[in-house]
Amino acid sequence: MEFKMTKKDIINTISIKYAPLSSECKSEFFNNSKILTLKKGVILVKEGQHSDKAYFIVNGSARAYYLNDGKDVTDWFAFENDFICAINSFFQNIPSPHFIETIEDTTLLVISRDQIMKLSDKYHDFERLTNRVATKTMLKLQARVVSMQFQSAQQKYQNILLAYPNITQRVPLMHIASYIGITLETLSRIRKLKTRI
Amino acid sequence: MEFKMTKKDIINTISIKYAPLSSECKSEFFNNSKILTLKKGVILVKEGQHSDKAYFIVNGSARAYYLNDGKDVTDWFAFENDFICAINSFFQNIPSPHFIETIEDTTLLVISRDQIMKLSDKYHDFERLTNRVATKTMLKLQARVVSMQFQSAQQKYQNILLAYPNITQRVPLMHIASYIGITLETLSRIRKLKTRI
DNA sequence: CGAAAATTTGATCGAAGTCAATCATTGTGG
DNA sequence: CCACAATGATTGACTTCGATCAAATTTTCG
Numbered sequence: 001m002e003f004k005m006t007k008k009d010i011i012n013t014i015s016i017k018y019a020p021l022s023s024e025c026k027s028e029f030f031n032n033s034k035i036l037t038l039k040k041g042v043i044l045v046k047e048g049q050h051s052d053k054a055y056f057i058v059n060g061s062a063r064a065y066y067l068n069d070g071k072d073v074t075d076w077f078a079f080e081n082d083f084i085c086a087i088n089s090f091f092q093n094i095p096s097p098h099f100i101e102t103i104e105d106t107t108l109l110v111i112s113r114d115q116i117m118k119l120s121d122k123y124h125d126f127e128r129l130t131n132r133v134a135t136k137t138m139l140k141l142q143a144r145v146v147s148m149q150f151q152s153a154q155q156k157y158q159n160i161l162l163a164y165p166n167i168t169q170r171v172p173l174m175h176i177a178s179y180i181g182i183t184l185e186t187l188s189r190i191r192k193l194k195t196r197i
Numbered sequence: 198m199e200f201k202m203t204k205k206d207i208i209n210t211i212s213i214k215y216a217p218l219s220s221e222c223k224s225e226f227f228n229n230s231k232i233l234t235l236k237k238g239v240i241l242v243k244e245g246q247h248s249d250k251a252y253f254i255v256n257g258s259a260r261a262y263y264l265n266d267g268k269d270v271t272d273w274f275a276f277e278n279d280f281i282c283a284i285n286s287f288f289q290n291i292p293s294p295h296f297i298e299t300i301e302d303t304t305l306l307v308i309s310r311d312q313i314m315k316l317s318d319k320y321h322d323f324e325r326l327t328n329r330v331a332t333k334t335m336l337k338l339q340a341r342v343v344s345m346q347f348q349s350a351q352q353k354y355q356n357i358l359l360a361y362p363n364i365t366q367r368v369p370l371m372h373i374a375s376y377i378g379i380t381l382e383t384l385s386r387i388r389k390l391k392t393r394i
Numbered sequence: 395c396g397a398a399a400a401t402t403t404g405a406t407c408g409a410a411g412t413c414a415a416t417c418a419t420t421g422t423g424g
Numbered sequence: 425c426c427a428c429a430a431t432g433a434t435t436g437a438c439t440t441c442g443a444t445c446a447a448a449t450t451t452t453c454g
Contacts, residue, residue: 068347075343087339091332120328124321131317131328134335135288141338142284146272148345149378150265153410172432181346186410188434350442369400383442385402 007035010058010109017081018136019129025119029126032115037107045100050093051086052113060106061170064098065178074179077103077171079164083133103171148181154190156180204232207255207306214278215333216326222316226323229312234304242297247290248283249310257303258367261295262375271376274300274368276361280330300368345378351387353377 005013011029015021021029035058038044045051047067055062057078064076064084075098078084089096090113119126147159160167160180167176177187202210208226212218218226232255235241242248244264252259254275261273261281272295275281286293287310316323344356357364357377364373374384 066343066347073346075346087336091336120325124324127321127324127328128317131324131331134328134331138331138335138338139284139288141335141342145338145341145345146263148342149270149272150263174432183411184433185412185435189410192434371400380443381401382403382444386442389402 005058005107007033007109010035010056013081014056014109014129018132019125021125021129022123025123025125028119028122029111032119033109033111035107036110038102038105040102040104040106042106043099043101045086045089045096045098047097047099048095049086049089051089051096051100052093053110054083054085054090054113054116055100056109056111057082057084058107058109060108061103062100062106062108063103063171063175064100065175066097067099072174072178074175077164077167077175077179079170083137103175153180153182153186154193156182157187157190202255202304204230204306207232207253210278211253211306211326215329216322218322218326219320222320222322225316225319226308229316230306230308232304233307235299235302237299237301237303239303240296240298242283242286242293242295244294244296245292246283246286248286248293248297249290250307251280251282251287251310251313252297253306253308254279254281255304255306257305258300259297259303259305260300260368260372260376261297262372263294264296269371269375271372274361274364274372274376276367280334300372350377350379350383351390353379354384354387 007030011021011026011033015026036055038060040060044053044055044062045064055078057080059080061077061079062084063074063078064086065072065074067073076084076087084100086096086098086100088094088098116126116130120130121127147156151159157176157180160176173187173191174184177184180187204227208218208223208230212223233252235257237257241250241252241259242261252275254277256277258274258276259281260271260275261283262269262271264270273281273284281297283293283295283297285291285295313323313327317327318324344353348356354373354377357373370384370388371381374381377384
């Protein structure tokens with residue numbers, strides 16, 4: 001984005017990208033969300049926290065990750081126009097197993113679960129929007145399961161490059177490796193085999 | 198179930214299990230769905246078909262699977278009160294990469310995507326219900342990704358036993374093995390190690 | 395009963411992991 | 425604005441878990 005998006009712009013974008021919202025619903029959405037502008041490397045959610053916030057990435061990127069006995073394993077990437085939240089904590093109201101942090105300098109829109117539930121209850125429009133977000137996430141996870149079931153380390157890497165062509169310019173390789181379920185060393189060897197991307 | 202459930206019973210069950218529906222919505226649901234009673238091993242969806250049906254399992258079980266160069270890989274199980282559909286075909290309106298078949302003699306309720314969309318558009322209630330189904334599926338897939346990322350063959354087996362305690366009595370081991378992403382041989386060796394479950 | 399399906403068992407192999415060391419890049423404080 | 429510490433990436437040697445291939449055994453069911 002060249003120009004700086006206003007909160008109104010952002011909500012219009014969400015409405016266009018996911019599901020149309022009535023003006024009344026948009027306005028209530030407006031009043032119950034806020035913009036955050038963050039530096040790279042800011043931790044939004046810590047493991048163990050109850051996190052009841054959903055984040056919509058306006059620009060920049062973020063990731064959800066586990067610390068599994070000291071090993072940092074990325075579980076989700078979010079770029080422009082994606083949502084990210086501590087999925088288990090958010091939907092099951094339990095302590096989050098994930099951390100969430102910004103990968104680049106990032107602008108995002110924050111809305112709480114309470115507000116999402118209130119808006120979903122009040123506006124059929126908004127319920128449809130959250131339904132679309134969940135469905136899209138479901139399909140992405142489904143594709144990921146298939147990828148992990150059938151594909152070699154090499155295929156999984158090619159796969160993520162197809163989904164996010166410039167991810168290697170934006171995200172450290174170690175995060176990409178752990179996201180596709182291979183080690184950094186293996187990814188490094190895979191990349192050596194081909195004309196460097 | 199000892200007694201035979203009527204279609205009305207089934208729709209009430211869905212309403213209770215997923216999200217309450219108004220009588221009007223239930224009645225329209227009633228008029229636009231049908232009960233199927235099938236023998237074990239019946240194929241409901243074939244690879245390459247456009248499938249626009251969702252199935253709710255009343256009793257019995259079904260699975261979605263791939264045939265990946267001749268290898269049968271189970272991708273989803275559905276038991277009592279679960280939904281199953283050819284997820285990619287249903288949501289993206291593309292030829293299905295999956296087959297779906299009954300694993301046991303099975304009674305299920307069928308509803309088409311068109312009807313689901315019409316009901317979702319007309320009734321906020323129903324939109325909420327489909328939202329719940331998608332969210333539940335999303336969380337199940339999320340858990341599965343984590344399982345595949347972090348767990349050994351043995352842990353994955355213990356995991357599915359926790360989720361479905363009597364699955365080994367109802368489903369051939371080969372389907373369980375491919376679902377958790379290991380070979381039948383490996384599963385057999387794992388099972389030998391412990392007091393047989 | 396007999397054929398087909400499901401499971402077990404054994405021997406061998408290989409893709410990717412682990413551990414360890416080095417090299418490259420980035421960014422910050424003096 | 426440079427130095428050097430921290431972070432990120434590469435390379436090498438070795439190991440391992442689970443796959444593959446093959447055969448035997450058990451179970452299921454028409």
